[in-house]
Amino acid sequence: MAEKLKKFIETLKKTHNIEIKVRRSIYRRSSYTIRVFPNLDVVIYVPFYFTQKGVISAISTNLSWIKDRLKYYRSIRYEYSIYKKIPFLGEDIKICFYKRKTFKLEENTLFIPEKYKNDEEKLKKAIIRWYKREFKKILKERLDYYSKKMGLKYNKFYLIESFYKWGSCNCITRNLRFHWRLVMMPIFIIDSVVVHELTHLIEKSHSKKFWAIVYRYFPEYKKSDKYLKKITHKLYFI
Numbered sequence: 705m706a707e708k709l710k711k712f713i714e715t716l717k718k719t720h721n722i723e724i725k726v727r728r729s730i731y732r733r734s735s736y737t738i739r740v741f742p743n744l745d746v747v748i749y750v751p752f753y754f755t756q757k758g759v760i761s762a763i764s765t766n767l768s769w770i771k772d773r774l775k776y777y778r779s780i781r782y783e784y785s786i787y788k789k790i791p792f793l794g795e796d797i798k799i800c801f802y803k804r805k806t807f808k809l810e811e812n813t814l815f816i817p818e819k820y821k822n823d824e825e826k827l828k829k830a831i832i833r834w835y836k837r838e839f840k841k842i843l844k845e846r847l848d849y850y851s852k853k854m855g856l857k858y859n860k861f862y863l864i865e866s867f868y869k870w871g872s873c874n875c876i877t878r879n880l881r882f883h884w885r886l887v888m889m890p891i892f893i894i895d896s897v898v899v900h901e902l903t904h905l906i907e908k909s910h911s912k913k914f915w916a917i918v919y920r921y922f923p924e925y926k927k928s929d930k931y932l933k934k935i936t937h938k939l940y941f942i
């Protein structure tokens with residue numbers, strides 16, 4: 705990155721506590737886009753040949769908006785302390801360190817090997833790994849249940865991290881993808897995303913036919929969709 709822009713970004717970090725990333729793309733034509741994400745990442749997307757001056761002026765123009773969004777996201781973040789409790793399938797579960805070597809969930813408490821106790825970074829990573837492991841088991845079970853009910857077959861499923869979608873479906877390979885943070889939400893939310901993606905195996909677009917199938921197998925879809933939109937920003941505490 706060129707010197708001037710680098711300096712500008714360093715200053716932003718020092719004076720405003722904003723860490724901004726610049727992403728250049730050859731596919732972008734003329735304008736820029738700035739996004740502030742719930743995990744407090746700030747990214748500016750610009751065309752490949754956008755000048756340093758252009759990037760600096762775009763950021764400056766939008767600085768108060770960026771600050772507002774960050775303030776908002778900071779204010780609604782879950783007050784979870786990873787040393788106290790975390791969300792799992794819509795419940796708050798306690799965290800407790802113990803002497804054994806593997807994670808164990810028992811009676812609303814997640815037991816974590818004590819070697820993670822004094823290293824927040826390692827602890828976070830270990831919790832995320834545990835979330836993903838549990839989610840794979842749950843997803844497999846829900847996918848098998850609904851795919852049987854709907855009379856269709858999927859191929860494989862994967863976990864993703866995305867700010868834009870909870871799931872996706874490739875109709876050709878019949879592979880499905882799900883956002884791993886769904887594991888923090890109640891099972892009816894997970895089911896709604898499962899049914900949504902499975903329905904795409906029958907109907908690619910969000911047509912009338914698509915929604916008719918979704919509602920046939922998941923009549924509560926509207927409720928879960930609303931819930932999902934409301935709670936999304938709270939899932940980025942880790």
Ligand SMILES: [Zn+2]
Nearest residue numbers: 900901904910
């Ligand atoms: Zn869809």
